[in-house]
Amino acid sequence: MATDKIVQNMEVIGAxxxxxxxxxxxxxxxxRLAKRDSGEGQHKGHTHFIDLGLVADVEGQRVRLSANAAVAVTFEEEKSGKPV
Structure with a gap:
């Protein structure tokens, strides 16, 4: 996977x-995901990360993950490195 194609402001979508x-x-x-997409409640305003190992493809201005969105967010990490 050519991760150099992943640039700021691309949308990240699940499979x-x-x-x-x-x-x-x-x-x-x-x-690193933009804070504006950080979720709700205790996760709002925190920086979240998705491991590049979950990236299946880069399609135009979208990064497609190998997992469905509901599953992918369970793999997100906050700035501390702890799973969300």
Whole structure:
């Protein structure tokens, strides 16, 4: 997978096409999601990350994950490195 194609403001979607987040950047083998897509409740306003190992393809301006959105968010990590 050519991760150099993943750039800021690309949409991240699950294998099912459901929105997971928006790319803020890529570093240390992970996609950093924009805080505006950080969820609700205790997760709102936190930085979340998706491991590049979940990336199945880059399609135009979208990063498609190998897992459905509902499953992919369970693999998200917060800035501390702890699973959400």
């Amino acid at each position: 099912d096409g459901v929105h997971v987040g928006t790319v803020d950047g890529v570093a240390d083998g992970r996609i």
